[in-house]
Amino acid sequence: xxxxxxxxxxxxxxxxxxxxxxxxxxxxxxxxxxxxxxxxxxxxxxxxxxxxxxxxxxxxxxxxxxxxxxxxxxxxxxxxxxxxxxxxxxxxxxxxxxxxxxxxxxxxxxxxxxxxxxxxxxxxxxxxxxxxxxxxxxxxxxxxxxxxxxxxxxxxxxxxxxxxxxxxxxxxxxxxxxxxxxxxxxxxxxxxxxxxxxxxxxxxxxxxxxxxxxxxxxxxxxxxxxxxxxxxxxxxxxxxxxxxxxxxxxxxxxxxxxxxxxxxxxxxxxxxxxxxxxxxxxxxxxxxxxxxxxxxxxxxxxxx
Numbered sequence: 173x174x175x176x177x178x179x180x181x182x183x184x185x186x187x188x189x190x191x192x193x194x195x196x197x198x199x200x201x202x203x204x205x206x207x208x209x210x211x212x213x214x215x216x217x218x219x220x221x222x223x224x225x226x227x228x229x230x231x232x233x234x235x236x237x238x239x240x241x242x243x244x245x246x247x248x249x250x251x252x253x254x255x256x257x258x259x260x261x262x263x264x265x266x267x268x269x270x271x272x273x274x275x276x277x278x279x280x281x282x283x284x285x286x287x288x289x290x291x292x293x294x295x296x297x298x299x300x301x302x303x304x305x306x307x308x309x310x311x312x313x314x315x316x317x318x319x320x321x322x323x324x325x326x327x328x329x330x331x332x333x334x335x336x337x338x339x340x341x342x343x344x345x346x347x348x349x350x351x352x353x354x355x356x357x358x359x360x361x362x363x364x365x366x367x368x369x370x371x372x373x374x375x376x377x378x379x380x381x382x383x384x385x386x387x388x389x390x391x392x393x394x395x396x397x398x399x400x401x402x403x404x405x406x407x408x409x410x411x412x413x414x415x416x417x418x419x420x421x422x423x424x425x426x427x428x429x430x431x432x433x434x435x436x437x438x439x440x441x442x443x444x445x446x447x448x449x450x451x452x453x454x455x456x457x458x459x460x461x462x463x464x465x466x467x468x469x470x471x472x473x474x475x476x
Contacts, residue, residue, distance in 0.1 A: 216450035221443045233451035242425075243452065246433040249338065249426060253413070254406030256342035257349070261402070264346070265353035270383055273361040273369075286358070289351030301415035304344050305331070331416060334426030341413055341427060349405075353398050360394035361387060396471045400464050407460055410435065430456055 216233055218226035237243055268289070272282055292300070307314045308330040316327040330336045364387065372382045388395075410431040413421065419440050421428020430452070438449030 212450045212453060215447050216454050218447045220446045220450075222446045226447070229447070233448050234455065236448060237451050237455050243430070243433055245425065246421070246428045247430045249421065250407060250409055250429040250431075253338050253342050253345070253409065253427075253429070254403075256339065257345040258399070258402050258406065260342070260346040261350045261353050262398070264350045265357050265398075268350075268354045269357045269361055269387075270379065272358060273387070282358070286351070286355055289354055291351070292348045293352050295348075297411040298415060300344065300348065301412055304340070305416055308340055332423050334424050337417070337423055337427050341416065344412060345409075349402070353402075356394055356398050357391060360391045364390050392471055396467060400467060403463060403467075404460055407431075407456055 215226065217230060218228050219233075220226045268285075272285070308316075310316060310327050310329040310332060313327075313330070315330065316324075319328070328336065330340050368386050369382055372386060377385070408431055409429045413427045413429050414432055414435075417423075417427040419428075419432060419436055421432060434449050434452045434456075437445040437452070
């Protein structure tokens with residue numbers, strides 16, 4: 173009986189040691205993740221300059237955000253840039269997935285191409301911005317020099333016109349992220365039993381029918397993950413537009429994203445309007461949450 177109690181006590185002490193190992197992670201998570209979120213929520217209901225006392229103003233900041241036409245313009249800019257990016261990004265990723273997963277093509281070198289396609293994703297945004305600002309320079313840029321040799325007389329001011337500036341950023345984002353989407357989709361395809369494709373091939377189904385009726389339905393969980401993470405990344409788009417343009421989103425504010433607008437009030441304005449910036453952050457959070465829940469519901473309905 174005594175031995176049984178001793179073993180139970182030792183087992184309890186052993187289990188309690190697990191909390192000691194988990195404690196550092198929990199402490200870091202609470203300090204650097206949970207606390208900033210709750211603190212930002214508190215500040216969003218007040219006027220605050222980043223220092224000194226806060227003055228509680230209720231929903232005044234949120235009402236101001238909803239009535240701020242410049243915020244909605246910045247959000248529209250974000251949606252335009254992201255929409256072109258996600259269509260091209262997923263389109264290229266799907267085409268590559270079809271090509272590398274087709275049993276008739278039997279393309280080799282998947283590991284090499286995955287590394288090459290993913291490479292732009294690991295390059296620092298500052299380097300990417302500097303590279304493309306040089307390539308797209310309307311006077312001495314490489315792109316315009318190539319177009320001139322092909323017979324285009326007048327150089328195109330890629331980053332000096334609203335439409336071409338937004339399109340340029342979308343294409344750069346596509347170049348940076350399509351490799352990541354391709355790796356995700358390809359991993360999902362490799363998890364599908366090859367017997368499905370072989371049976372479909374024997375039955376005379378072409379590659380497009382096999383893709384539509386076999387690959388696409390089984391890729392829904394991966395596709396849901398890619399679209400939601402892309403949406404979150406798109407709404408939080410900041411570094412590339414900021415480095416290519418300015419805080420005000422030149423030309424004519426066309427490249428100012430929602431996060432750049434938040435940055436303007438939270439860090440660049442004098443005096444700082446941290447309360448208003450915090451309210452913008454939570455408005456964007458609610459938008460992402462609502463759209464993500466709709467995507468989950470649509471996907472689950474299709475699976476049912």
